């Protein structure tokens with residue numbers, strides 16, 4: 729089994745992603761993360777990948793309990809030459825998501841039948857999200873934060889530091905649940 733994880737980590741590296749193995753039980757799921765979405769995020773409710781359009785923290789907590797393992801996927805970009813990082817964030821996270829999704833599909837082919845990606849940021853596969861019904865359901869994934877994952881703590885468990893507010897470096901983080 730260890731070899732299969734190593735294979736995936738190597739494949740991630742070939743895509744320009746750093747991947748860190750963690751026990752799924754070491755990924756903290758906290759109710760208070762929902763507070764940050766519902767009160768203060770201007771994207772709240774605007775996409776089907778965001779609360780309140782995704783499963784609840786409570787539902788997700790039950791789901792993650794059924795997994796043994798996960799990979800934290802980190803895609804670091806040098807944005808020191810980018811004049812407007814917020815403007816560039818859409819394209820950066822889209823590109824990053826596509827790489828991570830490819831890894832999810834690779835994991836499935838490797839025998840991780842329940843491989844499931846929690847994507848970096850909200851879904852922006854369509855310019856405007858169709859809140860009635862997802863137009864590209866095969867691409868619909870939600871972000872770790874949308875279901876209560878405390879990414880900062882999860883990364884600390886893997887010996888990593890998640891930096892905020894550094895326009896020189898933009899970091900996309902995803903979680904690939906594996907089993």
Ligand code: SF4
Pocket residue numbers: 775776777851852853854855856857858859861862863864865867868
């Ligand atoms: S694929 Fe399009 S419709 Fe579906 S969640 Fe993403 S942006 Fe919304």
